[in-house]
Amino acid sequence: MWELMDLVQMRKGQTGVLDSVEGGKGMTWKMDALGIRPGSSVKKISSALGRGPVVLRVSGTDVALGFGMAKKIRVRVPGNGGNRP
Amino acid sequence: MRVLLVGNPNVGKSVIFSRLTGIQVVVSNYPGSTVEFKQGFFKIDQQKSEIVDVPGIYSLESTNEAEEVAVQMLEKGDVVICVIDATRLERGLPLVLQLLEKKKPMLVALNIYDEAIHRGVHLDLEALESILGVPVIPTVAVTGEGIKEMVSRIPQARVPEVPAGPAGERWQRIGEIVARVQSITHRHHSLRERLEDFSIHPVGGILLAGLVIAAAFVFVRTLSEGIITYGIEPLFEGVYKPVLLRLSDVLGEGSFWNEILIGKRIGGDIDFVQSFGLLSTGLFVPLGMVFPYILSFYVVLSLLEDSGYLPRLAVLLDGLMHRVGLHGYAMIPNILGIGCNVPGILATRILESRRERFIACTLISIGIPCAALHAMIFGLVGERGVRFVLIVYGTLFLVWVSLGLVLNALVKGFAPELFIEIPPYRRPLPAVVLKKLWMRMKGFFKEAVPIVLIGVFLVNLLHVAGVFDAVARVCAPVVSRLLGLPQEAVVALVIGFLRKDVAVGMLAPLNLTDKQMVVGCVVLAMFFPCVATFVVMLRELGWRDMLKSVAAMLVSSVLVGTGLNMLWR
Numbered sequence: 001m002w003e004l005m006d007l008v009q010m011r012k013g014q015t016g017v018l019d020s021v022e023g024g025k026g027m028t029w030k031m032d033a034l035g036i037r038p039g040s041s042v043k044k045i046s047s048a049l050g051r052g053p054v055v056l057r058v059s060g061t062d063v064a065l066g067f068g069m070a071k072k073i074r075v076r077v078p079g080n081g082g083n084r085p
Numbered sequence: 086m087r088v089l090l091v092g093n094p095n096v097g098k099s100v101i102f103s104r105l106t107g108i109q110v111v112v113s114n115y116p117g118s119t120v121e122f123k124q125g126f127f128k129i130d131q132q133k134s135e136i137v138d139v140p141g142i143y144s145l146e147s148t149n150e151a152e153e154v155a156v157q158m159l160e161k162g163d164v165v166i167c168v169i170d171a172t173r174l175e176r177g178l179p180l181v182l183q184l185l186e187k188k189k190p191m192l193v194a195l196n197i198y199d200e201a202i203h204r205g206v207h208l209d210l211e212a213l214e215s216i217l218g219v220p221v222i223p224t225v226a227v228t229g230e231g232i233k234e235m236v237s238r239i240p241q242a243r244v245p246e247v248p249a250g251p252a253g254e255r256w257q258r259i260g261e262i263v264a265r266v267q268s269i270t271h272r273h274h275s276l277r278e279r280l281e282d283f284s285i286h287p288v289g290g291i292l293l294a295g296l297v298i299a300a301a302f303v304f305v306r307t308l309s310e311g312i313i314t315y316g317i318e319p320l321f322e323g324v325y326k327p328v329l330l331r332l333s334d335v336l337g338e339g340s341f342w343n344e345i346l347i348g349k350r351i352g353g354d355i356d357f358v359q360s361f362g363l364l365s366t367g368l369f370v371p372l373g374m375v376f377p378y379i380l381s382f383y384v385v386l387s388l389l390e391d392s393g394y395l396p397r398l399a400v401l402l403d404g405l406m407h408r409v410g411l412h413g414y415a416m417i418p419n420i421l422g423i424g425c426n427v428p429g430i431l432a433t434r435i436l437e438s439r440r441e442r443f444i445a446c447t448l449i450s451i452g453i454p455c456a457a458l459h460a461m462i463f464g465l466v467g468e469r470g471v472r473f474v475l476i477v478y479g480t481l482f483l484v485w486v487s488l489g490l491v492l493n494a495l496v497k498g499f500a501p502e503l504f505i506e507i508p509p510y511r512r513p514l515p516a517v518v519l520k521k522l523w524m525r526m527k528g529f530f531k532e533a534v535p536i537v538l539i540g541v542f543l544v545n546l547l548h549v550a551g552v553f554d555a556v557a558r559v560c561a562p563v564v565s566r567l568l569g570l571p572q573e574a575v576v577a578l579v580i581g582f583l584r585k586d587v588a589v590g591m592l593a594p595l596n597l598t599d600k601q602m603v604v605g606c607v608v609l610a611m612f613f614p615c616v617a618t619f620v621v622m623l624r625e626l627g628w629r630d631m632l633k634s635v636a637a638m639l640v641s642s643v644l645v646g647t648g649l650n651m652l653w654r
Binding site for chain 1: 143144285288399401412502505507
């Protein structure tokens with residue numbers, strides 16, 4: 001039912017629930033303060049071409065994260081009820 | 086009593102500060118516009134109190150340097166005003182709860198309250214006040230609404246009883262508070278939201294960015310040329326020149342004071358660019374050539390800053406910026422540098438590491454000409470043909486990119502990644518834009534114009550004393566063999582340390598070929614920062630990094646100047 005993926009793999013417009021955040025203490029604190037923490041629901045707004053940043057909507061705000069950081073954040077995205085082709 | 090303004094970045098602390106103290110500060114719509122503490126005074130019940138504008142922080146527990154400083158500051162305050170963005174209650178509450186645990190008398194300012202109402206966010210203020218146990222005041226700092234009430238309630242600031250819980254419980258608590266006090270009326274996607282999404286679209290966003298930059302360029306050029314053609318030129322040529330000519334006649338051609346004040350008469354006439362007297366060129370360069378460009382550039386910059394476009398540009402350009410060892414947000418200091426390198430260098434404080442700040446400062450001081458330099462390049466190179474202007478800018482852009490690539494490879498260390506909150510688009514308020522423009526213009530007249538005059542005066546004095554010929558002879562090999570410039574151009578390079586606009590102006594009477602003019606402008610732009618930029622850079626980087634940066638300037642400017650000179654047939 002749930003698919004686990006990182007923010008880069010997530011498709012634009014998809015929503016999901018944040019599963020885990022990897023990173024140094026300072027980084028995780030700042031992410032935490034911005035609402036990026038396990039359990040929060042997020043929507044991917046866009047990603048740039050190549051190794052560009054990912055823009056995420058979380059608790060009503062848009063946050064831009066570099067590619068490397070986005071790679072380290074995993075989300076659970078609802079699969080479409082097992083009806084996938 | 087000392088009151089601290091604390092809050093997340095970009096919630097309007099500096100606007101409140103400016104309202105309370107009357108101190109004018111540059112405020113913009115992007116996180117990190119305030120990089121230093123600002124102190125001022127205001128009155129609570131006729132009593133003089135101190136207020137400190139603390140740069141924005143996300144949490145008290147972070148390991149980031151700016152936040153540590155903010156936490157230290159907290160110990161020294163008597164009352165804390167925690168400013169939060171009413172449209173993003175959930176984002177502000179973590180800091181509020183952390184601050185409450187510090188046991189300082191506190192109140193909460195719910196700023197940007199008008200936008201919250203407009204967006205259908207309803208907040209139960211009484212409930213919030215009773216939950217938090219401190220006064221909660223809705224404010225709209227840009228218009229001044231609620232500020233008086235906020236001040237009148239400062240004496241009611243108090244330390245509430247809050248159960249100190251672990252971080253996990255705090256999040257739960259925030260969720261409960263938001264659920265109790267906030268209700269949102271559902272609305273359809275507005276045009277603004279669509280535009281927000283479009284501006285960071287990988288393809289559409291780039292197209293829009295190209296359009297925005299082109300429009301900004303056309304606007305700056307049209308407005309400044311308009312001011313020059315219809316305002317300044319008639320004034321200088323028609324009204325001012327006859328007066329100067331009369332004065333020159335009275336002083337007597339060839340006399341010492343005529344040389345200093347009026348300068349050389351060319352065919353009996355005064356040429357405002359070439360005569361080089363204190364009252365002719367000394368006034369014409371800053372007022373007639375540079376001022377129109379500074380004014381027009383800052384009009385555009387203020388609009389970009391206040392609309393919230395800059396962070397979006399940072400997102401789009403993140404990929405490019407990583408190639409030069411920076412991340413997208415480093416775009417902001419670079420753009421500020423186009424106006425004047427000094428605020429550009431200061432703004433590098435929004436970058437996380439020393440390495441990034443070194444790279445950004447070096448790139449700005451070498452590859453980003455300031456508005457004064459732009460004005461002179463447009464004025465003096467532009468009259469020879471647009472393609473020469475394009476060669477100057479093309480070269481500087483290539484230098485910026487290649488130097489960035491080199492520095493990224495040479496400077497050790499790790500490159501942090503972009504991590505920013507993107508503010509919503511806001512309509513720039515004319516009053517705020519005009520105030521900011523006024524401050525920046527005042528800065529130009531107070532700081533730049535006197536230095537231009539000193540520069541022109543020095544040039545004349547040294548010229549009369551014959552110092553220049555000596556300097557020129559010593560530096561002749563580099564300047565004439567490698568760069569292909571006449572010996573006299575050395576003097577312009579030296580004066581470039583004082584003011585770049587004066588230096589370019591000095592190239593004007595030398596009868597340079599097109600190639601020499603282009604090489605001269607490129608080398609002048611890269612060679613060395615002006616004294617104001619130098620001082621700020623030294624303070625920000627320290628001696629060691631400054632020396633490295635200077636080495637990069639000297640080597641790259643001689644290399645590029647020589648290259649241009651050799652390749653151009």
